[in-house]
Amino acid sequence: MPQSQEETDFLQTNLNSNFWIDCSDQEREVWKHLKKMLPKRLVVGLINLCLMIRCTGDNERCGASIRGACPPAWSQWGGKCYQKLSEKLPWAEAKQECIKMGSALVMPQSQEETEFLQKNMYHWFWIHCNDLQVEGTWVCQDGTTDVEYRNWRDGEPSNDRGQEHCAVVTATGDWNDVSCEDLSPVICKRPAPQLHF
Ligand SMILES: [Ca+2]
C-alpha cells in the first residue's frame, strides 16, 4: 500500500509490472493523485473499488484494471478475465468458441497464471499454441500477440506418430503436444476493462 505520492511515483517508475494497492482508508493519498487525473464522474463511480495499476517504464502511460470489472461469469486474475466452457472440444473448435465469445483461447504466460487457472478452472486445458504451419516451430499467442513463455514437460513436444500439433497444460502444470483432434477442456481469456491515464 503506497503511503505517499512519492512512494507511488517510485513504484511506478521502478516496477514495470502490476501491483495491488490495499483497499482501505489509507488509500486517500493515492486517490488524491488519481482524482487529479480522472474525470470526476469516473472517480465517483470508482471511489470504493480497488485498482490494479500498471505503468510503462517511462511513467508516462498508466492503466488501471478495476477489480471485479469482469463480465458476469468471468473470473479475474490481474488484468485478465477468464471463463471455462462446459464442453471438451478439439483445438480448432475451442479457439473458435472463444472468438465467438469476444475472447481468445487462453495462453498462460507464467507459472502463477497457470496455477490460478488450475486451481479455479481446470487441471488440464488447451492453450493457444500450435505447430500446425511448420512442424516443430511452435507459435504461441495471447490473442494475436506472440508469447515467448514456454513450459514443456521433459521430452515434449514429442510429435508422436507425426500427429501432435496442439498444446495442452497437463495436470502437473507443464505442457504436452497432443493431437489437435483430442477433446480437451477449454478456458477463454479476455482483457479486463482498463482505465488509461
Ligand atoms: Ca507437431
Ligand SMILES: [Ca+2]
Ligand atoms: Ca507429446
